[in-house]
Amino acid sequence: MWDRNQMAARAAQELEDGMYVNLGIGIPTLVANYVGDKDITLQSENGMLGMGPFPTEDEIDPDLINAGKQTITELARTSYFDSATSFGMIRGGKIAAAILGAMEVAENGDLANWMIPGKLVKGMGGAMDLVAGVGKVIVVMDHTNKHGESKVLKDCTLPLTGKGVVDRIITNLGVLDVVEGGLKIVECADGVTEEELRAATEATIVS
Amino acid sequence: MKKVYANAAEALDGLLFDGMFISSGGFGLCGIPELLLQAIKEAGTKDLTFASNNAGVDDFGIGILLQTKQVKKMISSYVGENAEFMRQYLSGELELEFNPQGTLAERMRAGGSGIPGFYTKTGVGTQVAEGKEHKEFDGETYILERGIVADLAIVKAWKADDTGNLVFRKTARNFNPPAAMSGRVCVAEVEEIVPRGSLDPDHIHLPGIYVHRLIQGEHEKRIEQRTIREA
Numbered sequence: 001m002w003d004r005n006q007m008a009a010r011a012a013q014e015l016e017d018g019m020y021v022n023l024g025i026g027i028p029t030l031v032a033n034y035v036g037d038k039d040i041t042l043q044s045e046n047g048m049l050g051m052g053p054f055p056t057e058d059e060i061d062p063d064l065i066n067a068g069k070q071t072i073t074e075l076a077r078t079s080y081f082d083s084a085t086s087f088g089m090i091r092g093g094k095i096a097a098a099i100l101g102a103m104e105v106a107e108n109g110d111l112a113n114w115m116i117p118g119k120l121v122k123g124m125g126g127a128m129d130l131v132a133g134v135g136k137v138i139v140v141m142d143h144t145n146k147h148g149e150s151k152v153l154k155d156c157t158l159p160l161t162g163k164g165v166v167d168r169i170i171t172n173l174g175v176l177d178v179v180e181g182g183l184k185i186v187e188c189a190d191g192v193t194e195e196e197l198r199a200a201t202e203a204t205i206v207s
Numbered sequence: 208m209k210k211v212y213a214n215a216a217e218a219l220d221g222l223l224f225d226g227m228f229i230s231s232g233g234f235g236l237c238g239i240p241e242l243l244l245q246a247i248k249e250a251g252t253k254d255l256t257f258a259s260n261n262a263g264v265d266d267f268g269i270g271i272l273l274q275t276k277q278v279k280k281m282i283s284s285y286v287g288e289n290a291e292f293m294r295q296y297l298s299g300e301l302e303l304e305f306n307p308q309g310t311l312a313e314r315m316r317a318g319g320s321g322i323p324g325f326y327t328k329t330g331v332g333t334q335v336a337e338g339k340e341h342k343e344f345d346g347e348t349y350i351l352e353r354g355i356v357a358d359l360a361i362v363k364a365w366k367a368d369d370t371g372n373l374v375f376r377k378t379a380r381n382f383n384p385p386a387a388m389s390g391r392v393c394v395a396e397v398e399e400i401v402p403r404g405s406l407d408p409d410h411i412h413l414p415g416i417y418v419h420r421l422i423q424g425e426h427e428k429r430i431e432q433r434t435i436r437e438a
Contacts, residue, residue: 045308046234047381056438062237062428063365063379069235069288070434080377082384082412083234083260084316087309091329110332121296121303122287124335129309132329163332 002172002189009034010189011099011140011170020049022090022130024100025068027140031099041077043095045126047086050078067126087126091133098134100127102141102166104156107203109166109178111139112158124161131162143171143200150202152176152183173197182206210371210421211400215246218394218420222359223252226279230315230355230390231259231269232362232383235288235431238375239268240361242396242424247361248272256280258315258355258389260308260382262292267429276300282355284308288431307335310352312385318354319388319417327352360390363426364413367397368406371415380412387417394420 002010008030015021015031015038022043023031032042032053042051044066051066052073059073066072089095104112111131114124131137144150152169168186169176174197175186182204188197198205212218229247233239244263247255248271255278262281263270272278273291280302286292295301306314307329317325326349330336340351362383365376373395375383387393400423 044378046237047378054434054436057435058438060430060433060435061377062430063377065235065237065378065431067234069237069431071430071432072434074377080375080380082375082380083308083312083382084385087312091309091313091327121293123283123285123305124307125285126308128307128333128335129329132327132331133309160333 001192005030006189007140007170007172010175011138012036014097014099014138014168015040019096020094022095022098022134024098024127026101028099028101029068043089044072045086045090045130047081047083048078050075052078087129090126090129093133093135095134097136097138098130099138099140100130102139102151104151104153104158105139105166105169106153106156107178107182109164110156111137111161111166112156114161115159117159127161131165136167137165138168138170139166140170143173150200152201152203154203173200179206208370210419211369212420212422215242215396215422215424216249218422219243219246219250222392222394223247223250225252226254227252227358228256228258230357230360230386231257232381232386233268234260234378234381236263236268236429238363238379238381238383239263240363240396241268241426242422243361243394244269244271248275248277251277253277254279256282258282258311258357258386260284260311262286262289264288264431265291273301280304282306282311284311305335312382314352314355315382315385315389318356319385319390322354324351324353326350355389357390358392360387360393362387362393362395364395364397366399366401366406367395367418367421368401368403368415369421370403371395371418371421372406372411373397373413373415373418374406374410375412384413387413392419393417396422396424398426399423
């Protein structure tokens with residue numbers, strides 16, 4: 001089974017040299033630690049390309065934050081722009097990939113990650129725009145919830161963020177692709193058997 | 208053409224009325240018009256509708272207007288940082304219209320650009336699409352979203368010249384240009400007003416045509432998530 005960092009490292013393998021990429025909050029943020037020598041430009045949808053690491057105490061600047069409202073730094077390649085321009089490049093398909101977390105994913109690529117009715121009222125932020133617009137949507141999440149129930153479902157039960165938008169799912173148990181008719185197992189995590197992966201998955205797995 | 212005012216209260220004089228619609232710049236607490244929000248609180252204007260990406264935190268940003276119950280409705284993409292907001296919304300005191308972040312930004316930009324509506328694929332197949340016109344272009348489905356034209360826009364920039372040309376700094380730009388564009392009237396607060404001619408015309412981020420009134424002031428610029436790495 002993979003831990004958070006191993007999931008992030010696996011997700012980083014999806015990225016190719018020269019890509020412009022948007023990373024969501026949580027485990028996806030850790031992906032930046034594993035890109036190695038690849039020339040990746042990170043987009044922060046509040047209006048920045050070329051997001052750098054967290055600042056040192058001396059570098060903290062209240063005018064420089066990421067989409068998770070965390071203080072960050074700029075790089076030599078950085079550019080800034082307004083929110084309309086930022087989502088223009090997202091909606092316009094200029095961002096090659098988005099890696100984001102999820103509450104539920106369905107076998108047809110439906111994604112739910114913004115709302116639990118009557119419980120959690122936070123908002124979708126930029127997630128609906130990202131999944132509708134970017135080239136490839138990669139979900140990184142735990143395979144099951146804290147009650148042990150599968151988050152990889154036949155149908156999402158929560159309100160959707162996007163319909164048929166997910167391309168690849170990376171969980172603590174393995175990697176699955178959304179294909180015609182269901183999900184296809186790409187690989188199992190270290191120490192996880194295909195039977196275990198299937199048992200933890202409610203969605204249809206096609207071979 | 209006099210755009211520069213002495214303070215936020217004077218800059219808003221004659222512009223505020225109960226039930227009005229205000230577009231506000233800012234993302235989280237970054238680049239928010241904190242002085243103008245404080246002045247609106249002091250003016251006591253009620254039943255406000257705000258188009259703003261976020262609702263501030265309990266005691267800063269739009270949050271200060273929630274405390275005084277001056278806000279009737281929020282049009283936002285994310286309000287997760289504000290407990291008082293959540294309480295008022297769940298008890299039915301506050302209306303909330305969630306807009307995807309890019310849709311909100313484009314609604315402002317479009318409204319300010321004479322575009323009453325536009326089609327986007329953002330939100331197709333979700334709650335956001337319910338009740339909206341759907342249309343196919345080249346085999347893909349899109350929904351119609353409306354441009355926003357607000358009674359007033361309030362924004363924050365880094366520098367301005369006295370004609371209202373604005374320069375922003377880093378990610379504090381965010382929603383400020385589209386919000387400014389969406390207002391029938393726009394009031395901007397900046398850290399420094401410089402004489403005309405001192406900003407490079409090629410480096411203006413928002414032309415002064417969008418900015419009607421202007422103040423200079425001291426900004427707290429509160430940080431929401433202070434994250435650091437070891438030096």
